[in-house]
Amino acid sequence: MTELAAQACEACRADAPLVSDDELAELLREIPDWTPIARDGVMQLERVFKFRNFKQALAFTNRVGEIAEEVGHHPALLTEWGKVTVTWWSHEAGGLHKNDFIMAARTDKQLDAD
Ligand SMILES: C[C@H](O)[C@H](O)[C@H]1CNC2=NC(N)=NC(=O)C2=N1
Numbered sequence: 001m002t003e004l005a006a007q008a009c010e011a012c013r014a015d016a017p018l019v020s021d022d023e024l025a026e027l028l029r030e031i032p033d034w035t036p037i038a039r040d041g042v043m044q045l046e047r048v049f050k051f052r053n054f055k056q057a058l059a060f061t062n063r064v065g066e067i068a069e070e071v072g073h074h075p076a077l078l079t080e081w082g083k084v085t086v087t088w089w090s091h092e093a094g095g096l097h098k099n100d101f102i103m104a105a106r107t108d109k110q111l112d113a114d
Contacts, residue, residue: 004030005105007098009071016093018043019101027101034104036096043096044089045104049111054081063110073099075107 004027010016019027024036024043034045051057061079064086068074078085088104090097 003105004102005109007102009073009099009102010097012073012090012092012097012099014092016090016097016099018090018093018095018097023098024096027098031101031104031108033108042089042094044087045096045100046085046087047104047107049084049086051082051084054079057082057084060084060110064107067106067110068103071099071103073103075103 028034028036031045034047037044037046049057049060051060057079061077061084064075064077064084073090076085076087086104086107088100088107089095090100
């Protein structure tokens with residue numbers, strides 16, 4: 001299978017199919033550092049990234065913002081001193097779509113750009 005980060009993101013749509021429990025387990029194996037969590041009944045993927053200072057955390061935040069804008073799919077980003085919390089889910093679909101896993105894998109790649 002093509003590496004997750006290299007797969008194409010489909011446009012966000014309200015009727016986009018959410019991943020099944022089996023697909024969730026399979027996709028999570030490709031992004032082992034991400035945690036699936038339910039907030040208000042909506043499944044999300046979350047990872048906390050650690051940095052040496054605020055400047056590096058902010059630079060990473062901006063790189064994630066760039067890849068989000070490229071595909072029109074956007075995460076929640078919480079930037080703190082030495083730490084960025086990234087949360088992906090598909091707002092319009094109300095849960096996790098394959099896009100979220102692709103974007104989580106692409107987010108991991110932004111670490112290498114330091
Ligand atoms: C109109 C626009 O395409 C939508 O609002 C997009 C923008 N970015 C998005 N990002 C995410 N994560 N989920 C969405 O449903 C979504 N919808």
